[in-house]
Amino acid sequence: MGLSLDAVSKSYGAQQVLAPTTLQVADGEFMTILGPSGSGKTTILRLVGGFTRPTSGRIGFGDADITGMPAHQRPFNTVFQDYALFPHMTVAANIGYGLMVRRQTKPAIAAKVGQTAEIVGLGGLLDRFPSQLSGGQKQRVALARAIVCEPKLILLDEPLAALDAELRRQMQFFLKSLQRQIATTFLFVTHDQEEAITMSDRIVVMSAGRIEQVGTPKDIYYAPRTQFVAGFFGDNNLIPGHVTGNGMVTTALGTMPIPAETDRRERDVMLAIRPEKVLLGAAGSGSHQVSCRIDDVTFIGAITQLRLRPAAAPDQVLTVKLTSDRTRLGLESGTVVSASLAPGDIALVEVS
Amino acid sequence: MVSLPERIILFMLVAAGPFLLIVVPIGAFLAMSFFRMENQQIVHDLSLANYAAFFSSWTYVKTLLLTLWLCAEVTLIGLLIGYPIAYFIWRRSGRIRTILLLLFVLPLFMSYIVKIFTMRSILGLNGFLNQILVAVGILSEPSQVFLYNQNAILFTMAVIFLPFVILPIYLSLERIPRSLVQASADLGADIGTTFWHVILPLSAPGTIAGALFAFVLALGDFITPQMVGGANGFTFGRVIWSQFGLAYNWPFGAALGTVLLAVALLAIVLGGLAAQRQKV
Numbered sequence: 026m027g028l029s030l031d032a033v034s035k036s037y038g039a040q041q042v043l044a045p046t047t048l049q050v051a052d053g054e055f056m057t058i059l060g061p062s063g064s065g066k067t068t069i070l071r072l073v074g075g076f077t078r079p080t081s082g083r084i085g086f087g088d089a090d091i092t093g094m095p096a097h098q099r100p101f102n103t104v105f106q107d108y109a110l111f112p113h114m115t116v117a118a119n120i121g122y123g124l125m126v127r128r129q130t131k132p133a134i135a136a137k138v139g140q141t142a143e144i145v146g147l148g149g150l151l152d153r154f155p156s157q158l159s160g161g162q163k164q165r166v167a168l169a170r171a172i173v174c175e176p177k178l179i180l181l182d183e184p185l186a187a188l189d190a191e192l193r194r195q196m197q198f199f200l201k202s203l204q205r206q207i208a209t210t211f212l213f214v215t216h217d218q219e220e221a222i223t224m225s226d227r228i229v230v231m232s233a234g235r236i237e238q239v240g241t242p243k244d245i246y247y248a249p250r251t252q253f254v255a256g257f258f259g260d261n262n263l264i265p266g267h268v269t270g271n272g273m274v275t276t277a278l279g280t281m282p283i284p285a286e287t288d289r290r291e292r293d294v295m296l297a298i299r300p301e302k303v304l305l306g307a308a309g310s311g312s313h314q315v316s317c318r319i320d321d322v323t324f325i326g327a328i329t330q331l332r333l334r335p336a337a338a339p340d341q342v343l344t345v346k347l348t349s350d351r352t353r354l355g356l357e358s359g360t361v362v363s364a365s366l367a368p369g370d371i372a373l374v375e376v377s
Numbered sequence: 378m379v380s381l382p383e384r385i386i387l388f389m390l391v392a393a394g395p396f397l398l399i400v401v402p403i404g405a406f407l408a409m410s411f412f413r414m415e416n417q418q419i420v421h422d423l424s425l426a427n428y429a430a431f432f433s434s435w436t437y438v439k440t441l442l443l444t445l446w447l448c449a450e451v452t453l454i455g456l457l458i459g460y461p462i463a464y465f466i467w468r469r470s471g472r473i474r475t476i477l478l479l480l481f482v483l484p485l486f487m488s489y490i491v492k493i494f495t496m497r498s499i500l501g502l503n504g505f506l507n508q509i510l511v512a513v514g515i516l517s518e519p520s521q522v523f524l525y526n527q528n529a530i531l532f533t534m535a536v537i538f539l540p541f542v543i544l545p546i547y548l549s550l551e552r553i554p555r556s557l558v559q560a561s562a563d564l565g566a567d568i569g570t571t572f573w574h575v576i577l578p579l580s581a582p583g584t585i586a587g588a589l590f591a592f593v594l595a596l597g598d599f600i601t602p603q604m605v606g607g608a609n610g611f612t613f614g615r616v617i618w619s620q621f622g623l624a625y626n627w628p629f630g631a632a633l634g635t636v637l638l639a640v641a642l643l644a645i646v647l648g649g650l651a652a653q654r655q656k657v
Binding site: 105112122123 | 570
């Protein structure tokens with residue numbers, strides 16, 4: 026069930042902004058579409074919301090084909106990037122707009138509006154106009170307006186982009202808990218990786234009009250499948266390699282077994298390992314040991330970042346992040362250390 | 378920093394232009410309305426006699442009221458035609474929108490007299506309208522009913538002032554973010570509901586401005602009534618004009634002009650209040 030996109034594409038004239046895309050969103054899921062600007066993420070949102078029609082493909086919801094259904098008939102509501110609050114209406118009228126359109130009685134609207142305002146923390150502001158609200162308050166009005174009609178799916182178009190860092194963190198937690206409370210599917214669009222990782226059940230990573238990878242935040246973070254995904258989320262060590270037929274991969278740092286349950290075909294790949302997963306010193310059994318010289322050490326508060334140069338491949342840099350420790354000794358540039366890479370922490374990234 | 382005396386001098390220099398061009402002529406006009414005529418001479422005695430003459434003459438007051446009614450009709454027709462056009466242009470996009478807007482605003486660059494003559498040639502006995510109606514067979518011979526009466530004035534004014542109505546309405550529509558229209562649809566409103574609850578209220582300031590333009594322009598217009606109204610189309614503007622021309626009674630004409638100015642100001646103030654009520 027849920028929402029399904031079946032080979033949905035969108036072109037403007039000769040320019041294709043969304044390649045044929047297939048995607049399933051389960052009921053009650055917090056799904057984030059993540060990508061840089063121009064990646065097609067907002068196009069997906071607009072297609073689902075009904076604000077634009079796909080050039081090809083089918084959009085389904087539950088058992089119904091909603092490809093050609095106009096926006097006002099879809100059981101979805103949207104939180105717009107610029108909030109799109111009606112400037113000539115009070116907060117109460119804004120929140121109650123969807124109910125008013127559905128011809129509910131005034132007392133019923135007032136009761137529901139009051140209740141929803143409480144949920145989003147807007148009690149006492151119902152008589153204000155949007156121009157009298159702060160950014161965070163406008164955000165909450167936009168949210169309340171979207172949830173008041175109890176839609177099956179809520180679309181959120183970069184709703185936190187305009188908020189400052191502190192408020193954004195608060196809203197991230199709030200959105201997540203709200204989503205659990207009302208048990209509604211959220212389709213959330215953002216370009217902020219951290220936001221995507223902290224809030225989502227699953228993430229769709231997009232680039233240049235196509236899906237790069239769909240997976241849980243941990244999948245995306247630890248097991249990127251494409252170079253784009255591997256490079257998009259924070260720092261990553263990317264090491265060129267070649268998969269040989271016998272389940273091994275050869276790199277400049279030596280030959281090591283490929284991670285379990287990966288494709289064993291012979292080909293060029295990239296190995297990706299997170300800086301915090303590179304261990305120094307004595308390693309567990311099965312780990313691949315690499316002798317390196319420390320290039321430099323940077324203390325960044327909670328973590329200390331090292332840049333290592335493997336003795337076998339001086340052109341390759343390995344970034345390592347350690348939990349900072351005041352008493353740790355011997356980590357100075359020039360020191361030779363042994364770095365260990367555990368097979369379970371290495372991701373095979375396809376080279377396209 | 379500019380010192381205070383310097384600022385005062387600066388302000389006076391800047392204020393001199395508007396003062397000389399606007400305040401002085403209106404002041405002179407106002408002063409004139411309190412004078413009187415005697416033996417073809419203007420006598421500079423101050424009195425309210427001109428105003429008393431106006432308010433005690435039913436003919437003049439009635440002409441003013443009929444003119445106000447005519448202007449209200451011009452405004453209404455202007456809005457009924459202008460709003461849909463502005464809305465239609467707004468809903469287009471890209472080049473088509475620019476071209477349409479240009480087409481409808483282009484008449485503003487044309488001479489007023491040329492436009493009136495065009496309307497005359499359309500409405501006249503051998504005019505375009507008659508030719509079409511005769512050709513189609515609705516009329517058996519050209520009719521005179523289209524020109525030289527009150528309806529001809531109404532129709533001509535409505536057409537000539539249309540760009541003044543369309544432009545401010547279009548500009549206020551233009552200022553409505555598309556996302557508001559989408560948000561309304563998103564919340565379940567069809568286009569009619571969206572229009573009624575979002576678009577119309579948000580374009581009210583421009584609509585009021587357009588209505589004011591049409592009303593005030595029609596109020597002061599004496600050329601259109603003269604050119605297409607004939608003997609039957611007598612408006613307050615023509616009465617004032619005749620006081621300055623034919624009758625050579627400038628003080629009385631000035632008093633009538635002051636009454637007209639007061640009415641126009643009242644209309645503008647009322648329109649401004651109405652626009653302010655819209656919280657935009």
